[in-house]
Amino acid sequence: MYNVKVYVTYKKSILDPQGEAIKTALHRMEHQDVMQVTVGKYFEMQIKDNGQNIDEQVNKMCDELLANVNMETYRYEITEAAKVEE
Amino acid sequence: MKYSIIRFPGSNCDWDMFYTLQDVMNVTPVFVDYREEELPENTAAVFIPGGFSYGDYLRSGAIARFSPIMEAVKRFADSGRPVVGICNGFQVLTEAGLLPGALRRNDSLNFICKPQKLTVENSQTRFTSRFNLNQTVMFPIAHGEGNYYCDEDTLKKLESNQQILFRYQGNPNGSTDDIAGITNERGNVLGMMPHPERASDALLGGADGKLLFQSLIESVAQNI
Numbered sequence: 001m002y003n004v005k006v007y008v009t010y011k012k013s014i015l016d017p018q019g020e021a022i023k024t025a026l027h028r029m030e031h032q033d034v035m036q037v038t039v040g041k042y043f044e045m046q047i048k049d050n051g052q053n054i055d056e057q058v059n060k061m062c063d064e065l066l067a068n069v070n071m072e073t074y075r076y077e078i079t080e081a082a083k084v085e086e
Numbered sequence: 087m088k089y090s091i092i093r094f095p096g097s098n099c100d101w102d103m104f105y106t107l108q109d110v111m112n113v114t115p116v117f118v119d120y121r122e123e124e125l126p127e128n129t130a131a132v133f134i135p136g137g138f139s140y141g142d143y144l145r146s147g148a149i150a151r152f153s154p155i156m157e158a159v160k161r162f163a164d165s166g167r168p169v170v171g172i173c174n175g176f177q178v179l180t181e182a183g184l185l186p187g188a189l190r191r192n193d194s195l196n197f198i199c200k201p202q203k204l205t206v207e208n209s210q211t212r213f214t215s216r217f218n219l220n221q222t223v224m225f226p227i228a229h230g231e232g233n234y235y236c237d238e239d240t241l242k243k244l245e246s247n248q249q250i251l252f253r254y255q256g257n258p259n260g261s262t263d264d265i266a267g268i269t270n271e272r273g274n275v276l277g278m279m280p281h282p283e284r285a286s287d288a289l290l291g292g293a294d295g296k297l298l299f300q301s302l303i304e305s306v307a308q309n310i
Contacts, residue, residue, distance in 0.1 A: 068145055
């Protein structure tokens with residue numbers, strides 16, 4: 001079993017209007033030092049070991065569904081979870 | 087010939103489209119459930135209406151593309167026959183890879199609902215033959231995620247192939263190059279954020295949208 005965390009954000013070249021709006025709000029709260037806010041999506045998945053390459057599988061999930069690669073980029077972390085008796 | 091309107095859970099402009107096709111254009115619309123695997127026989131064109139398919143979960147249009155009916159819609163499009171996606175339908179078509187680019191959140195972050203002036207950029211297509219080039223038309227817009235994006239290479243291709251059919255006058259949402267509606271390279275799949283079906287009858291405040299339906303129905307009759 002694997003625990004997978006996926007983070008999806010807009011590509012750097014794409015304006016993130018939510019991030020900009022939140023940054024403005026933080027500045028109004030007197031957190032003037034906030035230089036950059038990026039808003040994204042976060043996914044947690046538990047995936048059974050099926051003998052196939054887990055990295056390739058997660059990559060495919062991201063490319064085909066979790067992110068829209070036209071405008072978004074993603075990164076993920078995979079950790080092996082304790083074995084589960086079935 | 088039938089004009090098939092796809093209904094996803096959360097579609098909400100399906101009746102607007104039905105009314106326009108049946109009562110204004112006098113053709114035969116049929117609703118097609120997203121769980122179907124085939125389009126009705128004699129389908130002349132497919133319409134994917136506006137709304138919030140699957141609650142806009144994940145991204146607008148992202149989940150709808152996995153509906154059983156979408157494989158049939160893809161086959162229909164691949165055969166060169168006309169597919170039209172309005173608003174959420176445009177989002178579904180980009181997510182399904184039938185049209186290039188993507189729709190982002192409006193740059194103002196606001197949901198925008200208003201009549202919108204557009205310029206007709208190409209009147210030599212099966213969807214726009216009844217319009218004049220550079221004509222100004224008024225279609226309503228109603229969207230939160232209508233901010234069209236594509237990379238520079240894609241934009242160049244859209245321009246050189248004359249795939250941009252409509253541009254906004256006074257860009258309301260931040261769309262790249264003021265793009266409001268595009269076709270695929272082959273010219274048989276149209277996606278647009280503005281709603282021609284809500285501008286198809288003077289009672290609704292304007293009838294410019296009727297020209298789009300007239301163009302398409304004529305092209306079907308001429309078997310273009």
